[in-house]
Amino acid sequence: MIRLPRAAVWLLGAGFLAGCSGIKTYPDTSPRNLFVKTEARSGSAFGSVRVSVHIHQVDASCRTEYLGTVQLNEPAVAIGIPPDRPSYLVFNFYSSSFLGASTGSINYETLLRPRAGYTYDATARYADGIYFVVIRESGARGSTGREVSQRALSACDRR
Amino acid sequence: MAIPTVRTFTIATVLLLCGCVTQHPQNAEEVRKMTPGAFLSKVETHEINRSMQEIGATFRKRAPECLNVRVRTTSQTPGSYQVIVSVYKPTVVVTAERAELHLQRHHERGVLAVTKEPEGGYYLMVADAYPVDAKRSRLQFFGPSMGFDVIYRAIIGWATGKDLGCPDLTKTG
Numbered sequence: 001m002i003r004l005p006r007a008a009v010w011l012l013g014a015g016f017l018a019g020c021s022g023i024k025t026y027p028d029t030s031p032r033n034l035f036v037k038t039e040a041r042s043g044s045a046f047g048s049v050r051v052s053v054h055i056h057q058v059d060a061s062c063r064t065e066y067l068g069t070v071q072l073n074e075p076a077v078a079i080g081i082p083p084d085r086p087s088y089l090v091f092n093f094y095s096s097s098f099l100g101a102s103t104g105s106i107n108y109e110t111l112l113r114p115r116a117g118y119t120y121d122a123t124a125r126y127a128d129g130i131y132f133v134v135i136r137e138s139g140a141r142g143s144t145g146r147e148v149s150q151r152a153l154s155a156c157d158r159r
Numbered sequence: 160m161a162i163p164t165v166r167t168f169t170i171a172t173v174l175l176l177c178g179c180v181t182q183h184p185q186n187a188e189e190v191r192k193m194t195p196g197a198f199l200s201k202v203e204t205h206e207i208n209r210s211m212q213e214i215g216a217t218f219r220k221r222a223p224e225c226l227n228v229r230v231r232t233t234s235q236t237p238g239s240y241q242v243i244v245s246v247y248k249p250t251v252v253v254t255a256e257r258a259e260l261h262l263q264r265h266h267e268r269g270v271l272a273v274t275k276e277p278e279g280g281y282y283l284m285v286a287d288a289y290p291v292d293a294k295r296s297r298l299q300f301f302g303p304s305m306g307f308d309v310i311y312r313a314i315i316g317w318a319t320g321k322d323l324g325c326p327d328l329t330k331t332g
Contacts, residue, residue, distance in 0.1 A: 093327065102234045104329025125324065129309035130316070132324035150224055 026068030029080035043128030215258030225325030243269030306332020
């Protein structure tokens, strides 16, 4: 009988559970062109809010394939989104209250087709039950660019 | 003897509850007429330093983006587990007289409808912006007095232009 160290058992168990959840970590790709600032507060001492972004690639037929998730648990996170092709971003705000008795999950979803040489600054904010996501495009020379409008997946075949 | 007593009590309770549940508004105008004085409802007015046209334009942009959603809410206590799926439907109407935002909600799962439900769902609230002058408006809400604070705050934010965020509809009653 093989005896494993307790730590190894816990790690194996955690890995097994993570695989069952269906959520995988988005690979760290370069160049990093999406910079996300996150501000989240539930508005209640008994509640909490977690923010993440699920990233999907979109093919020519507008079908999505889930690539992974980035946990936005730091005030600023840099992400690499493939340029010159559409990706589908799902910003998720997960809130729970009073020992998890009540939970809520709400999304902000948008198509994003980053242009090569440009960077994108996103702000994902949740405060007291109001959430807001805005993405701005900045030029290669750092010039402040336009706000990128939210686009539904159904608009993927329109440039 | 116990069974007839239980049956009588049950029938009496159902009849009493039916007396409490009357018809729900079937359109926005009925919401405006039926809300004043209705149980757990309110009429609320705000002065806004923006023109009615600007408010209407913001309603047209934000309402579909923020309120045209399906929401799944889970509540769990030691004695119960409840899943509710709700579909929200906003309607924005802008005329020369006012900018209107109607919000309806239909429960796909978890809630039983006991009265006639209008197409698109029960009316949750109506918000009307009237012009006061070229740069000011009056925003009037007709809706529930409890449980929907996030929606009121979001719509006020749109009207003032100070906060264009969306209400977390999982936080409503």
